[in-house]
Amino acid sequence: MDDVANKAPKLGKATVRYEDDTYSWAFEQAALLRAGKWSELDIAHLADEIEDVGKSEKWKLESALRLVLMHLLKWDFQPEKRTRSWTLSIAVHRKNEARVLRENPGLKGVLAEVLADAYETARLEASGETDLDLSVFPEVCPYDLDAIMTRPVEWPAAD
Structure with a gap:
């Protein structure tokens, strides 16, 4: 302050x-x-800036979802290349997503739209990072929110 x-x-x-x-x-x-x-x-610009605050929160949610989705796709479609960093990235971005939703409950009303946008980008990124053709990945998100947030993706512990 x-x-x-x-x-x-x-x-x-x-x-x-x-x-x-x-x-x-x-x-x-x-x-x-x-x-x-x-x-x-300056009321007009203040109104624009306040709207931008809301858009920024929506973007944070989409970004976190996108990263979880990209790693879930990589996890499912290239299991032989799974890494501990994918597991950690999923965990971190799940926490980010949960925090954004907790701090901005109004975003729940646009979650379907945000999820669709996040998946579209995640699909492209997963294709680029795996060198798998885009057509390998489903056109529509194969995960519901519960799976995105809680499905186990644990890296095997060392023996």
Whole structure:
């Protein structure tokens, strides 16, 4: 919070245009909001930026899903090349996905769309990383959310 306070402009008339310096504009707008200077706010750009916050959360969910899906595809379609790093990547990104959903329950309403988009990209990436033809991978995601989040993919323990 101290970092924010140090960047806050001296309040008066808004001095920074969004188009010229988004970084400084953001801190100035935050200071104006905190001071209750409603008439000074750049409402149109503030609305855009607030929407972008939501889009960013959706993108975080899609990114985590995409990585889990890519590794599940690789796990299922190239079992001879399974690695411990795939197992760890699946575990890490499952945790990321769960955290994003926990912190943003509203994303559950768009989960089917996010999953479809994530799978489309994961399928392409799995094909590129395995050198298997894209047609090897199902066109529609073969996993439901429960499988994506909980299906065991454990690396064998050393004997």
